[in-house]
Amino acid sequence: MSAQAVIVEFAVGEQPAQVSLAEAEAIATAAETWGIAAIRLLDRAGDLPALDPSVVAAHLAGRHPGIGWLVDAPTTHNAPYNLARRIASINRATAAGAGVTLLAGLGDEVSDAVTDRDATDAAQRWFEYAEILTRLWDSFPAAALLGDQQRAVVVDDALIRPIDFTGRYYRVAGPLDGPVHERPVLVAAQSSGVGWAGVAAVADAVIVDIAELGPRTTQLLDTLSSRGGRDDVAVLARVTEAGAVGDDPDADGYVLAPAGGATEILRAIEALEVTPSVRNLRAALGLPVSGRVSA
């Protein structure tokens, strides 16, 4: 893995534990200046819902092209096809700057009506959901776009394949409605109750509290690489102070979540060393890239 990327985390809203939209703008400006890789937008702070992270990410990305956006989204209330589209749309609008932190939860009103009501294992649901997202994102490759005006062919539809996913929690045919140049980053927070092997099999990155790293880092990394059969999972250490960034040589990056409000977040960002920004979020996290998108 390459240089250690920093992601800054907060929730946007009107509650005390959230930053306002105007403050979020100021943080995004500072984040661009300091070469922050991405902003992670939380779905809620404490018990209170924040502004919808997909809306905030898409909005702020319109004014701050220099950083990536990590959208927190629970399985609860979100049919996977709808979430896959939103993340893919933000990803295209930001030239491969988007990812989702998929949170384990319950189902949604649309999917629940036609699937097994006795299926209640949040971990199993998360795993199915994550697989659907990644497969949908692979179902419409950018290479299919032709735009051949002479031959009257918009896309080479032979390259676009349905996913025909049939699981216990979801059935999704696909394909996605639009092309994906670079797959959005799929992140697990902690083990999402899913277990490291499950996470490693499908996620691109995992966010772990730094307290859980340290002596246990090696064990965690071993689990990620061997049991999941993948060694291209980025480990993101979650820290609450800027001073802790850089503390763990095994981390591929840091999620900086300062306690407090916008003032503390800005102070934490300004305490970091300025690094050159990398727009492609996969590249910033040291993940394999397709090279089809210029950052």
Add this chain to the structure above:
Amino acid sequence: MSARLHLNVNILNAGVFGGSWRLPGTDPLASYGVEHYTAIAEKAEAAALDAVFLADGPVLDPSIRHRPGNSLEPTTVLARVAARTERIGLIGTLSSSYNDPTEIARRLGDLDYVSGGRFGWNVVTTAGPHAARNFGRVDEPDHALRYRRASAFVEQVVSQWAGREHLRSPQGRPVVVQAGGSTDGKRLAARVAEVVFSAEQDIDKARAFRREIRDTAASFGRDPGEVVVLPGLSTVLGSTEAEARQRRELLDELLPDAYARQRLSGQLGFSVDELPDDEPIPAHLLAHPDQAGGSQTFYRVVRDIIDRENPTVRQLLKRLSGGGGHRIVVGTPEQVADDVERWFLAGAADGFNVMPDVLPSGFDDFVDHLVPELRRRGLFRTEYEGTTLRSHLGLGLPDARSTVGESLVSAR
């Protein structure tokens, strides 16, 4: 009727015609990039239009091989447009069939907040087996069930917006837009819609449609003045009439034939591939509009053209030009302004959902030449008077209907 027209631009990817993306000078794949939408929205705001409008369905359109489709999710596009503009309204289409009401109420309410009170939700029911299969279903829900669900769904969402204590936007809650022309659709529109997007070819029918919607709204206890009816209008402009006609003919030539047939077959509910091109469509194949599956609105539009003109298959394909059935006007800015003025003054429309022939060039012509002409006639605003979509549309904030006893049906 309001004294001024309302105008939205429907950013229908490359333009409303099936051949739009092939017009020389047009970037065929521009609509796959988000800047296509933000640039048109910026231009629309400079012209003080009421709103930009995005159509959508949670599905890859099966006709993708021959025509660019919608490929960006509307709330993400409009959230971005909100960051690049200050005043223009933002109307997005989201399905009542395939969204969770709790999630969509939050997301759309939040988009309204983030945009400073500029959002409108075009609530649709989603037809077709392809979309159904993205949500665990085998085929589209029955038409009546789709609308029964939509009615309870909208009321649930509006009630959640009305109950918000935090994150309320300056316009109170999003504007509800609805676009169904079927019997079920009109009833839903009259109950819940604040803007009705219709598909009308004929001025007398359009006037009757508008009167029916307003009367039915009144029978539900609503103020008919709080319903804005905007028929779709496809525009083909030229500096002379001959130039406009040439452009229209060129678009016909560029229409991919396979696409036109596929689209018409979809609208009629049977394949036209085996029918002779030079004969009319056999009457026995045509179902009653209320019995048609898929989109009854567009079935009805095509059916009306067949009943009125009895065209051959070839003539019908050319007449629709892959545009699906919204009214097409071709001419100079003065001629098109005459048409717009006639419809407006006759009470057939409160304004129009404008679908330029080709994007962005057809919209550039619309803004640069037609909008000034409408202003000269006193028909369109020269600048915004407010900052919210409700303000642009002249809509207040009516009480939200109680949803006690409404239960949401879900197709299986």
